[in-house]
Amino acid sequence: MNFLTLTNISKTFGNTVAVKDFNIVVEKGEFVSFLGPSGCGKTTTLRMIAGFELPTTGQIVLDGEDITFTPPNRRNVGMVFQSYALFPNLTVAQNIGFGLRVRKMPVQEIDQRVKEMLSLIHLQQFGHRYPYQLSGGQQQRVALARALAIRPRVLLLDEPLSALDAKIRVELRSEIRRIQQQLGITTIYVTHDQEEALSLSDRVVVMKDGLIEQIGTPFEIYNFPQTPFVASFVGTLNVLRAKVLDADKGLLSLEGQTFYSSEPLKQVRNGDVVSVAVRPEIITLVGGGAELNQLNCRVETVTFLGSIVRIQVRIAETMLFFDTFNNPHLVLPQVGAPVTIYFPREACLILELTRE
Amino acid sequence: MRKSRLWSWFWIFIGTLYFVVPLLATFEFSLRARKGTLSFLAYERVFKDPAFWKSFGFSLELAVFTVIISVLLIVPTAYWIRLRLPQLRGAVEFITMLPFVIPAIVLVFGLIRVFSGPPLPLTDTYFGTTALLVAGYVVLALPYMYRSIDIGLAAIDVRTLTEAAQSLGAGWGTILFKIVFPNLRVAILSGSFLTLAIVMGEFTMASFLVGIKAFGPYMSLIGQNKTYESSSLAIISFILTWAFIGLIQLLTRGRAEGQMAGAR
Numbered sequence A: 001m002n003f004l005t006l007t008n009i010s011k012t013f014g015n016t017v018a019v020k021d022f023n024i025v026v027e028k029g030e031f032v033s034f035l036g037p038s039g040c041g042k043t044t045t046l047r048m049i050a051g052f053e054l055p056t057t058g059q060i061v062l063d064g065e066d067i068t069f070t071p072p073n074r075r076n077v078g079m080v081f082q083s084y085a086l087f088p089n090l091t092v093a094q095n096i097g098f099g100l101r102v103r104k105m106p107v108q109e110i111d112q113r114v115k116e117m118l119s120l121i122h123l124q125q126f127g128h129r130y131p132y133q134l135s136g137g138q139q140q141r142v143a144l145a146r147a148l149a150i151r152p153r154v155l156l157l158d159e160p161l162s163a164l165d166a167k168i169r170v171e172l173r174s175e176i177r178r179i180q181q182q183l184g185i186t187t188i189y190v191t192h193d194q195e196e197a198l199s200l201s202d203r204v205v206v207m208k209d210g211l212i213e214q215i216g217t218p219f220e221i222y223n224f225p226q227t228p229f230v231a232s233f234v235g236t237l238n239v240l241r242a243k244v245l246d247a248d249k250g251l252l253s254l255e256g257q258t259f260y261s262s263e264p265l266k267q268v269r270n271g272d273v274v275s276v277a278v279r280p281e282i283i284t285l286v287g288g289g290a291e292l293n294q295l296n297c298r299v300e301t302v303t304f305l306g307s308i309v310r311i312q313v314r315i316a317e318t319m320l321f322f323d324t325f326n327n328p329h330l331v332l333p334q335v336g337a338p339v340t341i342y343f344p345r346e347a348c349l350i351l352e353l354t355r356e
Numbered sequence B: 001m002r003k004s005r006l007w008s009w010f011w012i013f014i015g016t017l018y019f020v021v022p023l024l025a026t027f028e029f030s031l032r033a034r035k036g037t038l039s040f041l042a043y044e045r046v047f048k049d050p051a052f053w054k055s056f057g058f059s060l061e062l063a064v065f066t067v068i069i070s071v072l073l074i075v076p077t078a079y080w081i082r083l084r085l086p087q088l089r090g091a092v093e094f095i096t097m098l099p100f101v102i103p104a105i106v107l108v109f110g111l112i113r114v115f116s117g118p119p120l121p122l123t124d125t126y127f128g129t130t131a132l133l134v135a136g137y138v139v140l141a142l143p144y145m146y147r148s149i150d151i152g153l154a155a156i157d158v159r160t161l162t163e164a165a166q167s168l169g170a171g172w173g174t175i176l177f178k179i180v181f182p183n184l185r186v187a188i189l190s191g192s193f194l195t196l197a198i199v200m201g202e203f204t205m206a207s208f209l210v211g212i213k214a215f216g217p218y219m220s221l222i223g224q225n226k227t228y229e230s231s232s233l234a235i236i237s238f239i240l241t242w243a244f245i246g247l248i249q250l251l252t253r254g255r256a257e258g259q260m261a262g263a264r
């Protein structure tokens, strides 16, 4: 079911093209994140859905209604801002009830709804407080309740956790997901934090320079990035500069050692140098068999991080790192010792090529 | 450490003397209306003079109208400039400063010239003249009112608050009266107080447009003719001023603290 559709949306500010040819179909109840570096047009796209900006071209259809040029106060769309934007002159309860009072809902129903919302965000005792008497995390929860109180058709969140401490951020993140699931509300979430996008979303839209790079589930985005940008922006990577020995077989060479990519290399000639990305979590110290690539290297650093141990190794000028889970029986490699690392062929993501 | 503290106290002492001595002297003088003893005779005379109450009430009315019109004019303007026309801020600030540059006498002559004949002969009627005076006062109050309101607007994130209200379904009226005005309470109050003080003591425009009916010209007349009463008037207006300040402090304290804490 197409609940929210953005068709050929673009937005230009003077000479700046903020968003180019943006297309997406969002299902009812879906949680979609816009992920990308700062300035890639996430906020602008969200603000066009909210009605704060008008698209230069394109159409926005919500629940069968063309809302492209509908004023923001007639869209019935909930918005949560990075800066909370609670009304300082109103109490928590009045903030949450604001949209209902605007709608001239009877006072008793407003009180009822406000109560529901306060218990939804676990702040039952805080209705009479003023925003300045709350912590940042509490304020943002109130902002969420305020946006949800009007029963919006879509919930829009623009980097709602960026102003909070790391610990609160993770807490509130799962809170947002819980509430979204509980209410089944269609949600668009803007963030530059890949961990947030991956952990929260049904689907992620990765953006760069106003363009969509890839739309997919967190699993697809992470494991099957379609562009080098997606591969490097989502998750962490080891990048190897390898020479193509046999493009048809996917045979590559790094500092005199050879390894394979899972598929034949397209648009590449023998002798080209390509950037190959390998995710750190796929590399292991134990293995064998012809199916696994193996590379001999020297241990550079071993960092104990508690639940995991991060090991950095060197192959001539190339540095790689990978993590192993900690356990009391683990024999940590010694710095300077030679080790062999293993990774499967399909773990190699070809990022870009440079022809010499 | 101890020495510097001593110096601080010394300067505070000097400063206090500078303000308090003339005040005490004036006060003491105002008590000498009856020969040989100290008495409140001068105050009695002032309060018994119906012209005092009439001119005071008249100017207070003018002040209240000036405040209402200024606030209704300036709050939406300053808000809109911050929200949609930030590039105009410099120009508007310059315009609001003009009353500092153009003397009141020039302003009042200009007003009389323009409005004493067609198409808008305002000075022909009592109401017209009074309205003209209020209009002039709105201009005089502009720098103070605009400043305090603009500073008040800077303290809140009007843009995001406006958008938050819009997304909740609010129209411009609701946003202005439920969000913008209440959050500018402190700023509006302090601007209003300054306006009140200016209008109550204003002499030039009042004397040309309405004369002795207004408080400023009345005070000046008393000052010329009645020695002791003029001193007592000075003391009375001083006490009034401080009472206003105290009142504002009382009204705004809670909120000001709240905003401080909110701006963490």
Ligand SMILES: Nc1ncnc2c1ncn2[C@@H]1O[C@H](COP(=O)(O)OP(=O)(O)O)[C@@H](O)[C@H]1O
Binding pocket: A013, A016, A017, A018, A036, A037, A038, A039, A040, A041, A042, A043, A044, A045
């Ligand atoms: N009101 C505006 N006027 C001019 N340029 C803008 C405006 N809003 C955004 N931009 C530009 O559009 C681009 C995208 O901005 P934005 O959507 O805020 O990015 P993001 O939210 O992904 O960081 C940026 O280059 C930004 O400078």
Ligand SMILES: [Mg+2]
Binding pocket: A039, A042, A043, A044, A159
């Ligand atoms: Mg942004």
